[in-house]
Amino acid sequence: MELLGTAPEDARREEFADAVLRCGRAMFLCARSVLDSDADAEDAVSEAVLLAWSGYGKLREPGAVKTWLLKITLNCARQARRRAGKIIYTDDLSPYDRGMEDRSPDTPLWQAVCSLPPEQRTAVTLFYYEDMSLKEIARVLRLPEGTVKSRLNRARTRLRELLKEDGQ
Amino acid sequence: MNDHEFDLRLKQRASIEADPVPAGLGDRLRATVEELPEEQRGAKRARFSALRPALVAAVLVAALLVPVVAAGAGTGFNFLTFFNGDRTTTIGDPEAGETRERSLVYGIRGDQITYFPVESLSDELREAAKENGDETAIVNQSTWQQAEAFLGMELANSSVLKSGVQTGFGWAQSDSEMPKPCKYLFHLYGEDPSSIYIYTYYYGLASGVRITMTIEIMTDSFDESIRDEIWFMTFGDLNDTWTKEEYLTPTGLETVIIGDMGDVADQCRYNGVFVLNGMIYTLQAAGPDAEQVVTVLKEVLDGFQ
Numbered sequence: 001m002e003l004l005g006t007a008p009e010d011a012r013r014e015e016f017a018d019a020v021l022r023c024g025r026a027m028f029l030c031a032r033s034v035l036d037s038d039a040d041a042e043d044a045v046s047e048a049v050l051l052a053w054s055g056y057g058k059l060r061e062p063g064a065v066k067t068w069l070l071k072i073t074l075n076c077a078r079q080a081r082r083r084a085g086k087i088i089y090t091d092d093l094s095p096y097d098r099g100m101e102d103r104s105p106d107t108p109l110w111q112a113v114c115s116l117p118p119e120q121r122t123a124v125t126l127f128y129y130e131d132m133s134l135k136e137i138a139r140v141l142r143l144p145e146g147t148v149k150s151r152l153n154r155a156r157t158r159l160r161e162l163l164k165e166d167g168q
Numbered sequence: 169m170n171d172h173e174f175d176l177r178l179k180q181r182a183s184i185e186a187d188p189v190p191a192g193l194g195d196r197l198r199a200t201v202e203e204l205p206e207e208q209r210g211a212k213r214a215r216f217s218a219l220r221p222a223l224v225a226a227v228l229v230a231a232l233l234v235p236v237v238a239a240g241a242g243t244g245f246n247f248l249t250f251f252n253g254d255r256t257t258t259i260g261d262p263e264a265g266e267t268r269e270r271s272l273v274y275g276i277r278g279d280q281i282t283y284f285p286v287e288s289l290s291d292e293l294r295e296a297a298k299e300n301g302d303e304t305a306i307v308n309q310s311t312w313q314q315a316e317a318f319l320g321m322e323l324a325n326s327s328v329l330k331s332g333v334q335t336g337f338g339w340a341q342s343d344s345e346m347p348k349p350c351k352y353l354f355h356l357y358g359e360d361p362s363s364i365y366i367y368t369y370y371y372g373l374a375s376g377v378r379i380t381m382t383i384e385i386m387t388d389s390f391d392e393s394i395r396d397e398i399w400f401m402t403f404g405d406l407n408d409t410w411t412k413e414e415y416l417t418p419t420g421l422e423t424v425i426i427g428d429m430g431d432v433a434d435q436c437r438y439n440g441v442f443v444l445n446g447m448i449y450t451l452q453a454a455g456p457d458a459e460q461v462v463t464v465l466k467e468v469l470d471g472f473q
Contacts, residue, residue, distance in 0.1 A: 017201035024197040028189050038190045045193075046200060053204050058393075071391055078357060082365055109181050110188040119300070128175070128182045142358070142391060156171060159178065 016056050019065045020049050026066065026130045027073040030140070033113070033121040034077035044080045048073040070140045074122065112162040120155040123148050282446020283388045286360045290320030293354070297361040305361075306339075309352040315366065318354065323366070323383060324444050326451075326471030332371035337380065339367065362390040377455040377464040384448040413462075415440070417470045425465060427458070436461050440469050 020027075027048060031041035052072050059068055113124050122141060126132040134152075138145045169177070286294065296305050309315040316323055338347030355365040363386050370380040411427035423442040436458040440451040449472075453465035 013201075013204060016204070017198075020197055020201050021194065024194060025189050028193055032188065042190065042193065042196070045197070049197065049200050050204070053201075068393060071393065075391070082355060107186045107188055109178065109185050128178045129188075131179060153171075156174060160174065163178075 012056065015062075016053060019069065020052075023066045023069045026126070026132075027069055029125045029129050030070050030073045030122060031077040031080075033125040034074065034081055034118070040080055041077065044077040045073060047076040047080075051076065064139075067136060067139045070126075071142075074140065109163065112159055115162065116155050116158060120151045120158075123151045124155045124159075127152055280443050280446070281386050281448065283386050283390055284321070284446070286387050286389045288320060289361070289364075289387070290318055293318050293320060293356065293364075294360070296354075297356040298359050300356065300359075305354075305356040307354040307356065308348075308350045309354070312352070312368075315352040315354075315368070319364070319366070319385075321385075323447075324449070324472055326468045327473070328373075328468045328471035329369075329371060329379065329381070330471075332373050332379075337367075337370055358389055360387070360389040362387055373464055375455070375460055375464050377453050377461050379464070379468055380452045380454075382450045382452075384450070386446075415466060415469065417466075417472065419470075419473060421469065421472055423469050425462065425469075427462070438462055438465050440465050442469070442472075444472065 024045065027045045028041055031044040031048070032038065035041045035044060048069065052069055059065065061068075109128075113121060113128070116124060123137050126137045126140065127134075132140075134145045134148050138148045141148065293307075296307050299305065307318065309318050312323075312325070336349050336351045339350045339353050340347040350367070351369055353367040355367070357363045363384065366383040366385070368381040368383065370378045372378055411425075413425040413427075415423045415425050417423065421442055421444065423440050426439045426441065427436065435454045435456060437452055437454045438458075438461050440449075440453070442449050451465060451468060453461045453468070455461040455464070
């Protein structure tokens with residue numbers, strides 16, 4: 001197997017750019033499944049791209065680049081979510097009145113996905129929007145395939161309710 | 169409709185429904201990859217001017233800028249590597265009202281971070297993480313001793329904080345949540361937690377300055393394929409008045425103090441950051457008077473042995 005690290009930089013840069021452009025949509029959706037806003041998700045993707053480039057020379061399996069990019073994106077998104085956490089002084093506590101970012105009325109499926117529990121959201125997003133296999137999703141999430149499957153099963157039940165698509 | 173049919177229908181629906189991906193993402197990604205910095209290998213050298221400021225995140229700048237300070241040999245303390253934290257400018261499309269500013273402040277060398285064996289964590293913590301899967305588990309503890317027992321490791325603390333007045337705080341994962349009252353909050357990521365964030369107490373010190381301490385702990389469960397040689401931390405959305413001071417405590421602990429003269433309720437915020445025993449500590453001090461906030465923060469930092 002060719003080591004990416006041995007390719008001339010221009011070729012590597014082009015190869016990396018192609019991979020990012022090819023996977024950019026999946027990276028965004030992956031980040032968006034973790035974060036509450038498009039802007040935060042896009043920031044996480046930008047971070048992931050730059051971080052990935054800094055470590056691209058270490059990637060030994062070109063065929064795994066999508067999984068690798070999604071893992072980095074997921075990590076950046078989780079970091080961003082942690083940073084977005086709020087510590088409120090007890091004596092300052094007051095009800096929050098800000099809700100989730102407004103969503104377009106023409107994306108009922110996406111709205112339903114976003115309403116799923118966090119542990120189901122990423123798997124569902126990659127499965128339905130990116131048509132990724134259980135095996136691929138398991139690699140990204142670093143979970144056994146059975147766990148991914150059970151999460152999708154639970155999510156499917158919920159989505160049937162939310163979308164009123166019970167097939168009856 | 170069976171599951172397979174349902175899946176097919178949803179995949180079809182996902183493909184025809186309005187795309188949740190924002191318009192222009194592809195163009196922005198293209199701009200990012202077209203202006204990637206020169207690839208760095210071995211010695212990490214800065215090419216900051218080559219980066220497109222609008223799209224540069226602190227994470228990579230931390231990885232690329234030339235270290236300004238690298239010391240601490242023989243002190244027993246891990247050292248921080250500070251960077252010339254020039255600001256990035258804007259993220260997003262100003263014409264679309266998406267302007268967000270972000271500042272680049274500093275980075276911490278990844279090789280200063282310890283990836284602790286998951287086995288060294290307490291059974292209780294590992295069980296909590298297992299229950300929650302790969303998502304964030306949030307666990308609240310009531311006392312410092314309970315927090316250490318839950319972690320399974322000792323944590324450093326400042327003598328000043330120990331003698332201060334502890335209060336709780338409210339925690340919200342995002343703006344969409346109601347804050348929950350907490351005292352020692354653990355965030356665990358992953359079934360075998362790859363990272364643990366401990367948000368400890370804040371104190372309304374006698375001076376009126378409030379202190380919040382965050383301890384970040386990495387484990388060997390952190391995906392090796394995405395570990396970078398450089399770890400990173402960022403403070404985003406700082407205004408023009410941010411400051412940076414490298415501060416050496418009397419015991420030789422190297423810290424950096426990042427100031428943000430923010431406009432939130434007229435509070436100045438200063439973050440004292442250091443690495444101790446392979447863990448990243450961030451102490452945020454807040455109060456109305458900048459000079460007093462820095463003085464108190466330094467007293468607290470000096471209290472770490």
